[in-house]
Amino acid sequence: MASVFATFDKNGDGFITKQELKESLKNIRISVTEAEAEEMVAKVDSNGDGLIDFEEFKILCRTMGGAGEGEARAGGFGGDELRDAFEVFDRDRDGLITVEELGSVLSSLGLKEGKRMEDCKEMIRKVDADGDGMVNFDEFRTMMRNGGGKLLPVF
Numbered sequence: 001m002a003s004v005f006a007t008f009d010k011n012g013d014g015f016i017t018k019q020e021l022k023e024s025l026k027n028i029r030i031s032v033t034e035a036e037a038e039e040m041v042a043k044v045d046s047n048g049d050g051l052i053d054f055e056e057f058k059i060l061c062r063t064m065g066g067a068g069e070g071e072a073r074a075g076g077f078g079g080d081e082l083r084d085a086f087e088v089f090d091r092d093r094d095g096l097i098t099v100e101e102l103g104s105v106l107s108s109l110g111l112k113e114g115k116r117m118e119d120c121k122e123m124i125r126k127v128d129a130d131g132d133g134m135v136n137f138d139e140f141r142t143m144m145r146n147g148g149g150k151l152l153p154v155f
Helices: 002-008 018-027 034-044 054-063 079-089 099-108 117-127 137-145
Strands: none
Touching (some): 002 054, 018 034, 079 099, 079 137, 099 117
């Protein structure tokens, strides 16, 4: 998770500004408005400095792995947000996350796991309930309800 934090912390000062957060999310095809970025920072900014430090970043990542479709949001993904998150990985929009798609997204986050296909295959194997070598939306939703850690080193 420290490597993901470092990727978001563009200037390396140990903090993520709302602008850095917005830009980093844009890099993985998640568009947020200025107000949404501000709200995300405010939700986890326990010391009130307007910045996200590493401990607050870990909280932000956990809150993004929360509720699934039809569940109360409680600071996590609702149904539309969960679908949007899935589509970040499902680059060709065929309803499946392939090893290559996972690798591409992880690489765009600056994670070394994205460059090693064996690592990506292992991450997918951990959540691939039907054994087809890919992650469908139901498997993704289940993984996110369980905290996201099996597939995404980000969460």
